[in-house]
Amino acid sequence: MFSKACEYGIKATIYIAVKSMRQERVSLKEIAEEVDSPVAFTAKILQSLAKSGIIDSHKGPTGGFQIDESKIDTIKLHDIVHAIDGDKIFVGCGLGLEQCDASQPCPVHDKFVGIRDNLKIMLENTSLYELATGLEIGLTHLKR
Amino acid sequence: MFSKACEYGIKATIYIAVKSMRQERVSLKEIAEEVDSPVAFTAKILQSLAKSGIIDSHKGPTGGFQIDESKIDTIKLHDIVHAIDGDKIFVGCGLGLEQCDASQPCPVHDKFVGIRDNLKIMLENTSLYELATGLEIGLTHLKR
DNA sequence: TTTATTTAGGATAAATTTGTCCGAAATAAG
DNA sequence: CTTATTTCGGACAAATTTATCCTAAATAAA
Ligand code: FES
Ligand code: FES
Numbered sequence: 348m349f350s351k352a353c354e355y356g357i358k359a360t361i362y363i364a365v366k367s368m369r370q371e372r373v374s375l376k377e378i379a380e381e382v383d384s385p386v387a388f389t390a391k392i393l394q395s396l397a398k399s400g401i402i403d404s405h406k407g408p409t410g411g412f413q414i415d416e417s418k419i420d421t422i423k424l425h426d427i428v429h430a431i432d433g434d435k436i437f438v439g440c441g442l443g444l445e446q447c448d449a450s451q452p453c454p455v456h457d458k459f460v461g462i463r464d465n466l467k468i469m470l471e472n473t474s475l476y477e478l479a480t481g482l483e484i485g486l487t488h489l490k491r
Numbered sequence: 492m493f494s495k496a497c498e499y500g501i502k503a504t505i506y507i508a509v510k511s512m513r514q515e516r517v518s519l520k521e522i523a524e525e526v527d528s529p530v531a532f533t534a535k536i537l538q539s540l541a542k543s544g545i546i547d548s549h550k551g552p553t554g555g556f557q558i559d560e561s562k563i564d565t566i567k568l569h570d571i572v573h574a575i576d577g578d579k580i581f582v583g584c585g586l587g588l589e590q591c592d593a594s595q596p597c598p599v600h601d602k603f604v605g606i607r608d609n610l611k612i613m614l615e616n617t618s619l620y621e622l623a624t625g626l627e628i629g630l631t632h633l634k635r
Numbered sequence: 636t637t638t639a640t641t642t643a644g645g646a647t648a649a650a651t652t653t654g655t656c657c658g659a660a661a662t663a664a665g
Numbered sequence: 666c667t668t669a670t671t672t673c674g675g676a677c678a679a680a681t682t683t684a685t686c687c688t689a690a691a692t693a694a695a
Contacts, residue, residue, distance in 0.1 A: 352682080352683075357598075357599070386684095386685090391683095404643085405691090406642045406643080409640085412642090436492065442498050448635070453631055454501075462613055465609060466606050488588075488597060494653090518672090535674090541673095548672060551669090553664095637694100639692100639694085640693080642692105644689080646686085647685080661671085662669100
């Protein structure tokens with residue numbers, strides 16, 4: 348469904364959000380530990396999320412990653428997925444045709460579009476805030 | 492969403508079904524052309540679908556692939572996807588946790604499971620027959 | 636200013652997926 | 666039986682994704 352990079356990116360962003368809600372910055376090392384992801388690979392992903400403006404990064408001692416607290420509520424899962432995996436999952440044909448087009452549909456078009464749109468709506472309506480809150484109160488987990 | 496192998500496999504199976512409904516066998520070469528897929532790669536996929544019992548293959552002149560006509564109605568999209576991509580898409584965690592488990596859920600579990608289950612239900616309820624029929628009457632297309 | 640710490644970024648490597656090549660095996664037809 | 670045709674199956678190659686390594690740049694604190 349999502350790429351490994353996207354899975355790591357989502358988990359990392361949620362973890363950073365939890366810390367940011369406590370006005371704490373968090374280091375790459377800690378993120379990778381808590382998210383159970385390879386450190387150097389996670390660094391690349393965070394780097395690109397920083398370029399996308401979803402998270403902020405700071406170098407040096409006391410450096411690390413954080414998220415503007417005012418954004419935590421407005422950032423949606425959709426934004427993270429889109430930043431890492433692009434929009435193929437939201438607009439691409441289920442059978443890989445170059446373009447998904449209702450006027451020249453593939454055999455699964457009608458049935459696939461419904462699923463795809465549901466996914467999109469779900470991602471658009473899911474805020475980083477609610478994901479972070481669920482994690483903070485111990486309702487959900489980033490590794491097992 | 493689906494692997495390339497699975498996309499090709501679905502399209503190939505639908506095409507074979509259309510031909511089989513006319514009691515015609517179809518060669519690898521023709522399938523790859525109609526489905527717009529690499530010939531040798533398609534051969535591997537068809538080979539595995541044959542081993543899974545979804546399609547039948549016959550060597551030699553007049554050989555090719557076909558589907559038992561009585562099966563066309565009972566084979567579901569789910570069977571094809573499961574044969575090629577396995578069950579990860581149906582039971583796997585959206586964030587890649589080793590196991591998707593409601594008692595130790597990841598942050599997206601509740602919202603993801605609904606989408607995943609919808610996809611599964613859709614695939615289980617979509618028969619090869621209806622997909623092949625849509626293609627035969629020119630309502631849908633395998634390439635563009 | 637020096638040092639220690641942390642992210643940035645480029646090069647490289649490993650793993651997986653996608654794709655190719657070719658001889659072997661089966662088989663229909665002359 | 667011989668030949669032509671078609672799938673089978675193993676080895677190999679290319680492309681993409683995932684992951685690592687190392688040096689540079691920034692920066693906080695002594
Ligand atoms: S054309 Fe295939 S999903 Fe729309
Ligand atoms: S635990 Fe992640 S989707 Fe169920």
